[in-house]
Amino acid sequence: xxxxxxxxxxxxxxxxxxxxxxxxxxxxxxxxxxxxxxxxxxxxxxxxxxxxxxxxxxxxxxxxxxxxxxxxxxxxxxxxxxxxxxxxxxxxxxxxxxxxxxxxxxxxxxxxxxxxxxxxxxxxxxxxxxxxxxxxxxxxxxxxxxxxxxxxxxxxxxxxxxxxxxxxxxxxxxxxxxxxxxxxxxxxxxxxxxxxxxxxxxxxxxxxxxxxxxxxxxxxxxxxxxxxxxxxxxxxxxxxxxxxxxxxxxxxxxxxxxxxxxxxxxxxxxxxxxxxxxxxxxxxxxxxx
Amino acid sequence: xxxxxxxxxxxxxxxxxxxxxxxxxxxxxxxxxxxxxxxxxxxxxxxxxxxxxxxxxxxxxxxxxxxxxxxxxxxxxxxxxxxxxxxxxxxxxxxxxxxxxxxxxxxxxxxxxxxxxxxxxxxxxxxxxxxxxxxxxxxxxxxxxxxxxxxxxxxxxxxxxxxxxxxxxxxxxxxxxxxxxxxxxxxxxxxxxxxxxxxxxxxxxxxxxxxxxxxxxxxxxxxxxxxxxxxxxxxxxxxxxxxxxxxxxxxxxxxxxxxxxxxxxxxxxxxxxxxxxxxxxxxxxxxxxxxxxxxxxxxxxxxxxxxxxxxxxxxxxxx
Amino acid sequence: xxxxxxxxxxxxxxxxxxxxxxxxxxxxxxxxxxxxxxxxxxxxxxxxxxxxxxxxxxxxxxxxxxxxxxxxxxxxxxxxxxxxxxxxxxxxxxxxxxxxxxxxxxxxxxxxxxxxxxxxxxxxxxxxxxxxxxxxxxxxxxxxxxxxxxxxxxxxxxxxxxxxxxxxxxxxxxxxxxxxxxxxxxxxxxxxxxxxxxxxxxxxxxxxxxxxxxxxxxxxxxxxxxxxxxxxxxxxxxxxxxxxxxxxxxxxxxxxxxxxxxxxxxxxxxxxxxxxxxxxxxxxxxxxxxxxxxxxxxxxxxxxxxxxxxxxxxxxxxxxxxxxxx
Numbered sequence: 001x002x003x004x005x006x007x008x009x010x011x012x013x014x015x016x017x018x019x020x021x022x023x024x025x026x027x028x029x030x031x032x033x034x035x036x037x038x039x040x041x042x043x044x045x046x047x048x049x050x051x052x053x054x055x056x057x058x059x060x061x062x063x064x065x066x067x068x069x070x071x072x073x074x075x076x077x078x079x080x081x082x083x084x085x086x087x088x089x090x091x092x093x094x095x096x097x098x099x100x101x102x103x104x105x106x107x108x109x110x111x112x113x114x115x116x117x118x119x120x121x122x123x124x125x126x127x128x129x130x131x132x133x134x135x136x137x138x139x140x141x142x143x144x145x146x147x148x149x150x151x152x153x154x155x156x157x158x159x160x161x162x163x164x165x166x167x168x169x170x171x172x173x174x175x176x177x178x179x180x181x182x183x184x185x186x187x188x189x190x191x192x193x194x195x196x197x198x199x200x201x202x203x204x205x206x207x208x209x210x211x212x213x214x215x216x217x218x219x220x221x222x223x224x225x226x227x228x229x230x231x232x233x234x235x236x237x238x239x240x241x242x243x244x245x246x247x248x249x250x251x252x253x254x255x256x257x258x259x260x261x262x263x264x265x266x267x268x269x270x271x272x273x274x275x276x277x278x279x280x281x282x283x284x285x286x287x288x289x
Numbered sequence: 290x291x292x293x294x295x296x297x298x299x300x301x302x303x304x305x306x307x308x309x310x311x312x313x314x315x316x317x318x319x320x321x322x323x324x325x326x327x328x329x330x331x332x333x334x335x336x337x338x339x340x341x342x343x344x345x346x347x348x349x350x351x352x353x354x355x356x357x358x359x360x361x362x363x364x365x366x367x368x369x370x371x372x373x374x375x376x377x378x379x380x381x382x383x384x385x386x387x388x389x390x391x392x393x394x395x396x397x398x399x400x401x402x403x404x405x406x407x408x409x410x411x412x413x414x415x416x417x418x419x420x421x422x423x424x425x426x427x428x429x430x431x432x433x434x435x436x437x438x439x440x441x442x443x444x445x446x447x448x449x450x451x452x453x454x455x456x457x458x459x460x461x462x463x464x465x466x467x468x469x470x471x472x473x474x475x476x477x478x479x480x481x482x483x484x485x486x487x488x489x490x491x492x493x494x495x496x497x498x499x500x501x502x503x504x505x506x507x508x509x510x511x512x513x514x515x516x517x518x519x520x521x522x523x524x525x526x527x528x529x530x531x532x533x534x535x536x537x538x539x540x541x542x543x544x545x546x547x548x549x550x551x552x553x554x555x556x557x558x559x560x561x562x563x564x565x566x567x568x569x570x571x572x573x574x575x576x577x578x579x580x581x582x583x584x585x586x587x588x589x590x591x592x593x594x595x596x597x598x599x600x601x602x603x604x605x606x607x608x
Numbered sequence: 609x610x611x612x613x614x615x616x617x618x619x620x621x622x623x624x625x626x627x628x629x630x631x632x633x634x635x636x637x638x639x640x641x642x643x644x645x646x647x648x649x650x651x652x653x654x655x656x657x658x659x660x661x662x663x664x665x666x667x668x669x670x671x672x673x674x675x676x677x678x679x680x681x682x683x684x685x686x687x688x689x690x691x692x693x694x695x696x697x698x699x700x701x702x703x704x705x706x707x708x709x710x711x712x713x714x715x716x717x718x719x720x721x722x723x724x725x726x727x728x729x730x731x732x733x734x735x736x737x738x739x740x741x742x743x744x745x746x747x748x749x750x751x752x753x754x755x756x757x758x759x760x761x762x763x764x765x766x767x768x769x770x771x772x773x774x775x776x777x778x779x780x781x782x783x784x785x786x787x788x789x790x791x792x793x794x795x796x797x798x799x800x801x802x803x804x805x806x807x808x809x810x811x812x813x814x815x816x817x818x819x820x821x822x823x824x825x826x827x828x829x830x831x832x833x834x835x836x837x838x839x840x841x842x843x844x845x846x847x848x849x850x851x852x853x854x855x856x857x858x859x860x861x862x863x864x865x866x867x868x869x870x871x872x873x874x875x876x877x878x879x880x881x882x883x884x885x886x887x888x889x890x891x892x893x894x895x896x897x898x899x900x901x902x903x904x905x906x907x908x909x910x911x912x913x914x915x916x917x918x919x920x921x922x923x924x925x926x927x928x929x930x931x932x933x934x
Binding site for chain 3: 338442443473474476477480484501502503506507525540542543544545546547549550551552553555556
């Protein structure tokens with residue numbers, strides 16, 4: 001009759017194993033992560049090697065396709081599969097770095113606003129309003145066209161632009177936790193404000209943070225693709241999925257695979273992150289316990 | 290000269306609250322000039338209904354809020370001279386709701402050792418030892434140390450909260466309704482624990498509660514609060530045998546002891562607890578007081594003090 | 609006295625990942641006109657689920673089984689959902705613990721009272737309003753007409769609970785189920801609300817089921833009580849008898865736990881019940897109280913004690929006490 005109640009971690013683990021969306025999203029992301037790590041092994045060709053004699057070979061499932069280039073080649077004769085694999089590196093690198101920068105800025109601002117309230121809250125809310133009034137893509141295009149594009153610039157610009165959701169979510173959940181008695185107990189125990197924020201509040205915000213983080217990775221990847229498509233992001237010849245779509249658009253009518261393949265890859269990766277984010281929200285939601 | 294652990298002198302706390310849209314801010318006097326002292330080894334019961342300001346007093350003593358005016362002295366030293374770490378060494382709280390007072394993401398061991406870590410007392414090995422010791426003192430099984438709050442019962446959680454409060458061996462423990470969220474049988478366990486710890490460790494309690502039966506059982510002295518004022522204060526026995534203020538009388542009358550056949554008491558109090566933003570004129574208790582007359586509506590009574598006894602009522606001429 | 613409600617063999621199960629939680633097991637009682645029956649017990653004893661099961665308001669995953677559930681001569685255990693919805697708020701009403709969360713903050717008091725009436729009665733809004741004013745006055749609210757235009761957040765807790773009671777009375781029910789109606793209120797207000805409930809119940813000859821953990825409240829208000837432990841009724845009887853002569857070790861333990869001014873020496877050790885309530889999952893063998901019981905016998909681990917009648921209106925579920933009585 002004695003029932004041992006599971007710890008929060010055990011409850012979460014159990015819920016995760018039963019959540020289909022979470023498992024699907026997680027598998028997509030694990031596959032893509034493996035691709036990026038094992039890119040040198042998996043890629044059959046050098047993604048930069050041009051071979052004009054082999055240009056615009058269609059993928060295997062079409063007529064004239066060969067197993068030598070399973071996804072065909074582009075207009076410069078580069079192996080499309082290898083470029084796709086290396087392109088996932090750019091997408092993940094940019095997605096994760098942007099999320100980290102934005103997360104750091106947004107979480108800090110949100111924590112300060114939610115914890116201190118008053119003038120600090122008004123200041124942060126003002127910053128968020130200003131940020132929301134700026135269209136991210138247009139600002140990114142403007143900045144990149146002024147100082148030139150590169151992976152590093154794209155990361156920095158996007159990181160400084162997409163922290164708003166972090167700030168809003170963290171501020172709201174901090175305001176919820178702040179009046180709880182364990183925060184008062186920590187204060188009375190002599191904890192410094194920094195300690196209360198970092199050790200008492202932040203761990204309880206983690207669920208929400210992870211959900212926002214996954215969604216922000218997806219948003220950053222999409223923004224990168226959009227910027228690269230406009231020629232304002234990652235510069236050729238670096239393989240990036242957005243750039244691949246952009247380069248393929250001139251041949252779209254006759255060689256539609258040039259666009260559909262990176263397009264589908266982008267779609268699957270974003271779907272994966274979104275499923276993962278929704279899944280985490282479901283398994284960590286208090287009503288699920 | 291008795292050893293005074295805590296002195297509150299003419300303490301006032303005013304909050305600015307909005308009185309409604311477009312009406313601007315108004316003052317809410319949560320604590321309105323109270324004076325209280327606590328000797329070493331005493332248990333002072335602070336009694337009152339919700340909204341009377343007793344929780345604000347707790348916050349002021351814990352220095353979670355700063356007083357608008359008046360002074361707080363801890364062991365004879367003004368609270369304003371102490372930094373938060375010194376205060377933490379001397380006063381520790383036990384809160385009402387053991388489901389909200391423990392961080393759900395921390396293990397029991399880490400919750401109990403928080404004051405040690407925050408004040409940087411000793412090293413990791415000594416923390417572990419102290420946690421084990423205090424867990425034994427409050428009656429928690431050692432294997433619970435690695436559990437999380439959601440795995441504990443309400444009584445165990447409250448024991449964790451008591452352990453956290455006592456690990457620094459503070460002089461004063463501030464109990465803010467420590468048993469009102471607990472079941473009857475668990476409440477008895479926690480009260481027994483608090484009484485035993487007081488005897489064994491020579492603690493002083495400021496015991497805030499609305500449950501008069503519990504206060505009578507535990508406290509050595511009782512102060513009754515109404516709308517930010519202390520309206521009566523006396524040694525527990527005297528107060529319960531001979532309550533002088535009409536509000537204290539009504540409070541005592543409304544205690545429902547488990548005695549069938551007595552029926553329900555008629556407290557003869559009006560329905561509404563007044564809005565603290567708009568306190569009544571004169572004696573703030575007059576709209577609910579069965580004895581009130583014209584004088585009560587116009588003039589606030591002056592506190593009369595004699596020995597350990599204080600009453601604030603026009604009808605109590607002599608103590 | 610006419611019988612209003614008869615319950616026999618009521619079970620509520622909650623499916624959990626760890627197994628089926630038998631939250632309410634074989635509970636039975638009856639309530640007559642003008643009678644107050646109290647279900648007493650600590651959190652998790654199944655008293656609130658019993659009330660929700662009577663109203664058919666259980667959470668969707670809970671499973672209710674009842675041998676007999678007769679309300680005003682009508683068998684309800686198989687009644688359809690809309691038949692139950694017709695009864696709820698009309699013939700039987702429920703008052704919850706938290707008056708703030710059980711009133712809708714978006715509507716005025718008047719709207720909610722009128723709505724409660726028009727749901728069940730073909731009447732004009734004017735009639736409903738008049739009844740609302742009449743009932744607000746009955747529950748002791750002054751300036752009732754102007755209160756109708758107020759929103760719940762503009763009122764104090766005691767006033768809100770009075771309004772909840774008025775809302776419960778709108779259709780003139782024959783049974784009121786009050787789940788911890790005064791737990792969220794201050795002591796001075798508590799006595800007033802309880803007195804009000806008792807007066808109204810006498811006046812309208814309603815049955816009242818009072819669910820509470822507070823033995824003081826039970827002693828002062830209830831005519832009869834059922835002490836519940838771990839989903840079962842362990843002792844029933846008239847309030848006077850049970851308080852004068854508690855027979856079940858759990859009831860005895862509970863009564864020793866509370867400090868009573870004038871009867872328990874201040875500062876003395878209070879009685880307590882050691883150990884934890886078991887979680888009723890899986891096959892339950894023996895008495896569920898045996899691990900905390902000071903009078904446990906070897907047969908308590910093997911035999912499931914039955915609720916035995918030991919006198920008029922008095923029953924007990926304990927092997928030791930029954931053996932001692934025999």
